[in-house]
Every structure is written in structure tokens, then in C-alpha cells.
Amino acid sequence: MAHQGGEGHGVGVRVTFSETRRGASRAGERKPPREGETMNSAAAAHARGARKTAVATARPLSLCPASASCTTLVGGGARRRGGQHVVLHPPRASSSYSASSSSSPKKAGKKKKTAAKKDAVAVTPRDFEQRQKSVKGCDVLVEALVREGVDVVFAYPGGASMEIHQALTRQEGKITNVLCRHEQGEVFAAEGYAKVTGKVGVCIATSGPGATNLVTGIADAMLDSVPMVAITGQVPRRMIGTDAFQETPTIEITRPITKHNYLVMDVKDIPRVVSEAFYLARSGRPGPVLIDIPKDVQQQMLNASEIDVSLDPSRFLEYYNERLPEPPRKGLLLDVARAIANAKKPMLYVGGGCVDASEELAEFVELTGIPVAQTLMGLGSFSEMHPLSLQMLGMHGTIYANYAIDNCDLLLAFGVRFDDRVTGKVKDFAPNASIVHIDIDAAEIGKNKAVDYSVCADMRESLKGLNKLFREKQVEMNAGAVQKWTDEVLEQKKLKAMSFPEYEDAIAPQHAIKVLEEVTEGNAVISTGVGQHQMWAAQWYRFAEPRRWLTSGGLGSMGYGLPAALGAAAAFKAAGEKVTVVDIDGDGSFLMNVQELAAIKAEELDVKVMVINNQHLGMVVQWEDRFYKANRAHTYLGLKDKEWHKSEEEVDIYPDFVKMSESYGIPARRVIHKAELRAAIEEMVNHEGPFLLDVMVPHIEHVLPMIPGGGGFKDTIADGDGSMFHEERPMKGL
Ligand SMILES: Cc1ncc(C[n+]2csc(CCOP(=O)(O)OP(=O)(O)O)c2C)c(N)n1
Ligand SMILES: [Mg+2]
Secondary structure, three states, rough: OOOOOOOOOOOOOOOHHHHHHHHHHHOOOOOOOOOOEEEEOOOOOHHHHHHHHOOOOOOOEOOOOOOOOOOOEEEHHHOOOOOOOOOOOOOOOOOOOOOOOOHHHHHHHHHHHHHHHHHOOOOHHHHHHHEEEOOEHHHHHHHHHHHOOOOEEOOOOOOHHHHHHHHOOOOOOEEEEEOOOOOOHHHHHHHHHHHOOOOOOEEEOOOOOHHHHHHHHHHHHHHHOOOEEEEEEEEHHHHHOOOOOOOOOOHHHHHHHOOEEEEEOHHHHHHHHHHHHHHHHHHOOOEEEEEEEHHHHHHHHEEEEOOOOOOOOOOOOOOHHOOOOOOOHHHHHHHHHHHHHOOOOEEEEEEEHHHHHHHHHHHHHHHOOEEEOOOOOOOOOOOOOOEEEEEEEEEOOOOHHHHHHHOOOOOEOOOOOOOHHOOOOOHHHHOOOOEEEEEHHHHHHOOOOOEEEEEOOOHHHHHHHHHHHHHHHOOOOHHHHHHHHHHHHHHHHHHHHOOOOOOOOOOHHHHHHHHHHOOOOOOOEEOOOOHHHHHHHHOOOOOOOOOOOEEOOOOOOOOHHHHHHHHHHHHHHHHHHOOOOEEEEEHHHHHHHOOOOHHHHHOOEEEEEEEEOOEOOHHHHHHHHHOOOOOOOOOEOOOOOOOHHHHHHHHHHOOOOHHHHHOOOOOOOEEEEHHHHHHHHHHHHHOOOOEEEEEOOOOOOOOOEEEOOOHHHHHHHHHOOOHHOOOOOOOOOO
């Protein structure tokens, strides 16, 4: 049974903390939740769908287990739609989490005795000894992480989480903690780890500021569908809702930006909650799950015999499981295959949902001969070296990719979400095409753009099914027409090839990235900040494989690059693999999490940093140039009256990233002249251990092509730079 929020306390509480607290201070009525209760957030677990829009699943979100201990919850805020509640947990007649098994030491002791007496004959002395062993909540937690196969966590301690850190030291050898220098660093690091491994990334923070520092990264993981479990300490249960020191309503804050979240109110729930959290984070459309654990629950003792290690994580998630997409139905795939076979100008638009289907996608392209455009999140899911790859589409996509979308008669939207940075004006996106949309999240289908065929299923399974139909010739392509179409598109690829201005002495940012691709032979893992450098990295570093590209797509979080690279490097170190990891960063973005240089040095992680240093918030400058008559509004990052781009005096460069890096014990150098660039990049890549290369570039450069926001293909801007908008040419050397 579900309860609407507003009841104040106890079973069924789903009032936001703030509401509750306001109530408490006014009426003095609020009581904290009782011991023995677990508050699971609404979950919406499924709820990626429900949270999205009313269009999607106008379903409400609540998780209302009928068992007494797993408290009923009702989704709040944006997630509550209509008056109906979705039950994710089926009733549990009896379980080890029953609230009747009180957690009070007195009662627990009584129960232990009874159990021991009853089982005395049935168990061996060893079993008996084992059952008598008590385990502290924090150890129960860390042991649960070990059972999930976690080898690396990113955790920063504080009062409400130090118990967990103490427990981590007791599992040294099994789990390594990488001590980032800021919680935002650790959450991005967990994303980097998850993206390169495909496993769930784990970050841990203390209550209050520790938890709120995770927020940006959690939202980032939500928008980019990154599997993550974030664990936060919380003030002791009896103090919840009292404005205690370092108390924040973490569950409430993170509810709309997590796939699901939990406030654990009883130590007994920890094993189940952890296994559910990992299951939820990685199943269906992946995403972040948060577990908030009050300090006294971390300190609570649990009889070892009560830890159920044989948990099937999905055991209590029946209704979530019911809503996971089933394998694609053959009839649906046949309809799609027939539409493909009838098409004269088919085009693939593939995204992050294809990252784990790259082999199947390659086979599909071989079988059908259809050209491929990729989203920012989909880069690497199809080799950009393949002749049929048109690289990235969208706002800063290639002209030929956008041309193909504009002219195709069938658009195969696979594992994508019709993001506005891809579509521009939705009505003008693929205006002549029928659309097939395959995606694992039902909420995405028809969300932004009406489609003609839809399959809600896993991309890999769907592609396998389609490939079988084409391989067995149950359907056959209109090969002649498709050949004509690909010839047309490949002609565009030649005519409108990507280019950039090469300067005599100054380093074009695109050139630096191209040289990096050459020196690393396209095999590096690349992370980025957000801005022009990010778009240039997407355009000029071509990926042949998935899981090599770490970038903040949906949220566009500056400061992502360095910690994400750190997380990737930690994953490779743990696996004993040697992979070159390069953070291509902007000077603005790099500064946002520069403190992680300390973590990189101290943890001996091999991260290279290539700062594309234009002394500006370049992407904003570009928009100022194009849309605000080049009026500079707080986008210059150097010192006033000492503009390097004007003086070309090295002393005017600010801040000094080389000195900064060296102060962290990481060797660095700066490169200003084109002739020195290749050797400098080689030095960086070949250096054993971390290295920073500060690459000075002109700030007049614009990311092109560009379709202005809300525009269509016909609005493409293909040339020009900042010098068109400035009275004087900013750099003498250009
Ligand atoms: C946390 C955050 N704050 C602000 C922005 C808005 N923003 C987008 S790009 C950009 C400029 C980034 O500058 P830099 O990192 O130097 O990259 P560049 O564009 O110069 O290559 C800004 C401020 C953002 N994306 N993220
Ligand atoms: Mg910059």
C-alpha cells in the first residue's frame, strides 16, 4: 500500500525533508523515522521513464513494498504523475528484513539466543561460531561491495563516512580507495572508471557538503546513462530532520537525478540494498543509484548469520523487472527490416545505446551498406575510420553527416534520444524520412520526435535479430538504390571535408588534436572538459573502438576531464593494463578540478593532460562573437591589461599551468610554436607517468561547422572566425 507524502514520520513517509522540517519547526510535530525502517526512494527505479516526461509513461513513481520494514514510498516532485502508484517491490510475506525483527541490541540478543538454541543440534561447531560473530554495519557494507566485485572506489572521508573508510582499510587488497581531492573529482572519476570498464563506478562521500559536492556528477551520470553507485554518510537516525551538523536531505536532493535512491534505516537492509543498487545501476538503461547511510547504522552490529549472501538482486524488484524491455519481437524486427529493404536512402543515427553493440552494428553495416552518423555519446560505437562513417552529426557535426540526415528517406535512430544538440529544430530534422527508433528506454520513444516504427529493446539484441534477417536473406536490400545513395553521400564527404586554418607559427587547436591522434595512433583513451576543445576533440580524434571516449555530453559539466581520466587510469592500473589516457582539456575546465593533479601524483596514476589554452572560455566567446556582437562578458581568464594574445609575451600567460603542475610534482612543459608541437606531444605520450602539456592556441578560432541552436541544416555556418568580429587581429603571428 502506498502513502502520499505528508504524514510526518514512520512508514509511508514521503514528505520532502524540507517540508517535514518546516512543519517540525512550526508545529514541533515532526518525529524522525523509527529504527528498523528503511526508506527506499521512490524509485522510480524504473523510472527513468516516468521521470522523463508525462508523455513517456505518465506513471507515478513509487516503490511500495508491502513488507513492513521496507517502507512505502511515494515518488515526489517531478516524478509524481497522476494519482497512481507503481509498486516496484511485491509484498514479502516473510523476509529477513521484517521490521518485527527489531534492531535493538536487547531484542537482538534475545533472538540470537533463541535461534542458537533451536539450531544447536543442526549446526556444526564452526557454523555455530560463525553465527555468533557480529559484524559492524560499515563492514557489512564493504563486504557487500566486495561481493559485487568492486576493486576500486573513489571515496573522501568525513565524520559521517569515516566508519566506512575504517572498514575499507580492513578490506585492503580487495578494494583500493583512490583518494580524490574533491568529491566532484571522485564522482567524475567513478564515471571515467565506469565508462572504460562497463562496470558500475563507486564513489563515497560524507554527509552534508560531501554529499552535495557529488550532485553535479550524479546528474551527469543520469543524463549520460552511466552505471554508478554513490554512497553517502548521513547524520545518525535520531538527528535526521534536526538541522544537525552537516545534515543535508540527500535523498530529497538527489531524487530527480538518480535512477533510484535509498536511505538505509537498519543495518540488516544493507546487503539487500547494495545488491539491488548495483542491479538497478547496470540493468535496463544504466544510471546512478544513491545509498544514504546514517552513521549509527554504519555502527550498528549485525549477527553474521543474518547476512544473506545468496541474494538474487532482482528478487524484490519484481515490478521493476516486469517493466524492463523484453527481447525484441521478431514480428517488429521484420517490419523494421522490410522498411529498411524498401528504403532508397537509409541512414543510421547511432548513440550511446550502441556502445555495447559495436560488433553487431559493424555487421549490420556490412550487410546493409548503410552510412553511419554518430552522436557525441555514440563515438566509437562504430569505427570512424570505416569508409561509411560520416562521423558526428548535429550542432558541430560534419556537413556530410547532417546532409545525409537532411536527405535520407529512412532514419534508423538506434540507441539515441533526439537530443536538441543533435536535432536543432525538431521539425526540420530528417524532414523527408520515415523514422525507426530502437531504444531500451520506453520513455525516449516519441519523446521529442514522432516516429513511424519503434522497438523498445536492448540494441545489441535488436541488431542481432536484424542481422539474422538480412544474413538469411529473409529480406533483401534495394542494393542498387542504396549504392546510388551512398555514392551521393560519399561525394559530399569529399566535397565538404572537414578542415581548419593552418597557421604558420601559431598552433591551431584542431591541429594539436590531430597530431595527438597520430602520435597515439588513435589508441588512447581521451577525456575532455566542456567547450570548444571538447568539440574539436570529438571532431578530430577519431575512435575505432567503444569505451575510449570520456566526455560530459548531456550535462556538459566543465571540470569533467581530469577526474574522468583519473578514474580511467585507476581502472587500468587495477586491471594491470597499460593504456595511454589523455585529458584534452580547456584552460577554464581544467581549473575547475585542477586539485586532482594531487590525486594523480599521490596514487601514481598515468594521466597525460593536454591543455588547449586559449586564455578564454572559448565556447562562450564564440557565441559572443556570433550572437552578441563580440561583446566580452566575463569570458577572459587572464589578467587585466596583460593579454597574451596581444602582447605575445610568455610572462603574460595566466595562470601558469606548468608551474602549477610542477608544484604537484608532475612534470610539464608549454608549447607555443607549431614547429615544436609534435616533439612536445611525443615527449608527453612517451613519458613514464603523468605529464602536462600546455598548448597555447589563438582564441579567435571557432568550432565549425555550426548549426545555431534551434536551427536546421540550411542554417549551417561553415566558415569564419573571431577575427571577423574584432576590430583588430588579436595575434600578430597569425
Ligand atoms: C560547470 C559549468 N559552468 C559553466 C559552463 C558553461 N560553459 C560551457 S563551455 C564554457 C567555456 C569553457 O572554457 P574552456 O574550458 O577554457 O574551454 P574552451 O571553450 O576555451 O575550449 C563555459 C563557461 C559549463 N558548461 N559548465
Ligand atoms: Mg579556454
